[in-house]
Amino acid sequence: MKKTIKLISVLVIVLSLSAFTIAKSNNDDGYKIGDAAEDFSLKNIDEEMLSLADYKDAKGFIVIFTCNTCPYAVMYEDRITALNNKYASKGYPVIAIMPNNTSVQPGDSFEAMKQRAKEKGFTFPYLIDAQQTVYPKFGATKTPHVFILQKSDGLNIVEYIGAIDDNYKDASAVKTKYVEDAVDALLNGEDILHTETKAIGCSIKA
Template sequence: MKKTIKLISALVIALSLSAFSIIKPNSGEGYKIGDIAEDFSLKNIDGNMVSLSDYKYAKGFIITFTCNTCPYSVMYEDRIIALNNTYASEGYPVIAIMPNNTKIKPGDSFDAMKQRAQEKGFTFPYLIDAQQTVYPKFGATKTPHIFILQKTDKGNMVKYIGAIDNNYKDASAVTEKYVENAIDAILNGKAFSPTETKAIGCSIKA
């Protein structure tokens, strides 16, 4: 009888832990390649609310989950700016989203975001996911974490998930430009690979 009770207790604990892992924001659950991403409305550093639907003439988006405090994100800032400079005019603007809990990371506060954007001369929206409701839907787990969306008749379809390129330390040493290759292929109606890579960066603070 005692063994039965212990076994039932162990199962209950295991199921509880399993359920927790399913709902935990950083579990990695979220959009897959081919999924349609929901629209969102988040506050930009200029005080305005920004949604994907605001971009009437965009062909798609480079969604970048990033922040001020992660050294990986800082190393990629210039490359993110370059992506927007290259592809916004082609219909694929960058939309940066800061997903961290600012109580844990005060260096990622809204005021700090505004200051950083001004210092770097960001040419794209820098949005705050203040309620931390958007990044779990995407399944973002790192900063930076990239999602390329393509506008289709069905909605904004996820076409690529992962890293910007294969060398976070040195842009001059990059041998595979994952995001550039993906967008170039999409613009030319061609297939591309890989469609998913491992995002390298700091874990998102929930």
């Protein structure tokens, strides 16, 4: 009887430790500040494959996971275009990536992406993560979800993760422009004040 109780106790401890390990692993998914992001090759709406390595003169990138169908993402479309218009010429182009499973979210199909980009006049690449292999590496969970990368010694270092700004409802009421502040800091060789914020948006559809 004592052996049985002891065995049960050991099993409980092992299972508890396993659960903790799994939970910790899940919480640690995706890039953290200071990590080097892997390059990727994804299809753009112009049917061409695109990689970060294609931007030879870039100083870094504003990588934004976004989509057609999320109301939050739609509210940010003009602001995303404005970010690219402001910073692409300064070395930080926007790279937009659509991460959703299109069988679950048909409004985010490749054809729908092309149509939306045409309607809105996107000035940035709009890539499809068709195999859903890129967004998990980044740890993106929302649309929109931003990752600012800085080129350093041949690596793309993650410098900021989170939201575009502090007011998804009304661009005119924004008090803190997280992405702009972060890129401006990088351009000026200064420390980023807010390196991580909470991304507000729709859950990515796997």
